Amino acid sequence: MKGNYYFTSESVGKGHPDKVSDQISDAILDQCLSSDPKSRVACETFCCHGKVIVGGEITTSSQLNVEKIVKEVLRDIGYTDKKFGFDADDCEIHNAINKQSPDISQGVDTGGAGDQGIMFGYACDETPELMPLAITLAHKLVARIDEVRRSGELSYLGPDCKSQVTIEYVDGEPKRVDAVVLACQHTEEILDETGERITEKSRQEIIDTIARPIIGDLADANTKYYVNETGKFVIGGPQGDTGLTGRKIVVDTYGGYVAHGGGAFSGKDCTKVDRSATYMARYITKNIVAAKLAKKCLVQLSYAIGHPEPISVYVDTYGTGTISDDRLSELIRKHFDLTPKGIIEQLDLRRPGFRQTAAFGHFGRDEFTWEKTDKAAELEKDAAQTASC
Secondary structure (H helix, E strand, O other), X not given: OOOOEEEEEEEEOOOOHHHHHHHHHHHHHHHHHHHOOOOEXXXXXXXXXXXXXXXXXXXXXXXXXXXXXXXXXXXXXXXXEHHHOEEHHHOEEEEEEEOOOHHHHHHHOOOOEOOOEEEEEEEEOXXXXXXXXXXXXXXXXXXXXXXXXXXXXXXXXXXEEEEEEEEEEEOOEEEEXXXXXXXXXXXXXXXXXXXXXXXXXXXXXXXXHHHHHHHHHHOXXXXXXXXXXXXXXXXXXXXXXXXXXXXXXXXXXXXXXXXXXXXXXXXXXXXXXXXXXXXXXXXXXXXXXXXXXXXEEEEEEEEOEOOXXXXXXXXXXXXXXXXXXXXXXXXXXXXXXXXXXXXXXXXXXXXXXXXXXXXOOOOOOOOOHHHOOOOHHHHHHHHHHHHHO
């Protein structure tokens, strides 16, 4: 995008009810993969008002103790006290899991995609993570909230939180943070004498301890801070709002900066291209930008259920590419195996570790295999040969 404009992205913390559901679903996936790497998992979690319902279709030889997994996740997030509205040791847990439909598995067993769909990947040179700046900062803010809560630095904070960051762009380049929005669950101890608002002291403490260390030099005298703008945020998590797996897909990806496919990620094993092909699309675009073949790159992959090869590969570098988008599409097919089997092998997706993805975003974090830039050198070399022809 060229010109001058403002762009906003949001993130949510581990204790947000939708993210609680995502983490439970991915923790169950991890347990399945821990002793049966070929488990077929499509797990959904619903939580609200003292209840957690886990359902979906799972075929695995692993032994699953759903109640134990749910409680472990809730405890780790911080829901261990009724003062935060939800208590791991005092909630109803219902198991409604069935096996995967044989109509789906017969197509997957032969190496085909587990569903039809479109998947997008994106990378840009706005940040060292090769992610858009707004979503990168939004994720770092909620991670910082979680950090200062766990350390006891701000002991009155609860597990639920949200962030939002508005970036001002000048001539298409990010220049400054215009606004920061924080919603932090808290105990009643920081309410003022009316009992309806947090004190100004606490508001400023949240800004100074959480926002300023993350925003840094991107803030200026005109940067605006909005903290718990309703006044207070005592009732949070699944007690304040219903949580459901897969409802934060824009938070999970690029903060609305580019297009998003139709599917969510959490609770799905790697045969579901909603998840695995989206990871591959990010892997592709990050390597293209790391190779300096474009400043920005979007890739769309599309699949048909039961069919191994993608139906289409679309590339858009927004006019920033050093070679044509058509040529990049050819290089992608040459250097990346885009079949479900190839994606699984390249990105090592049959091992546990997916619960880590279920908070603070699936992209822009070095611990994940799809964030590697190990293909950049060969892409750059092949592109240079193309240019010399």
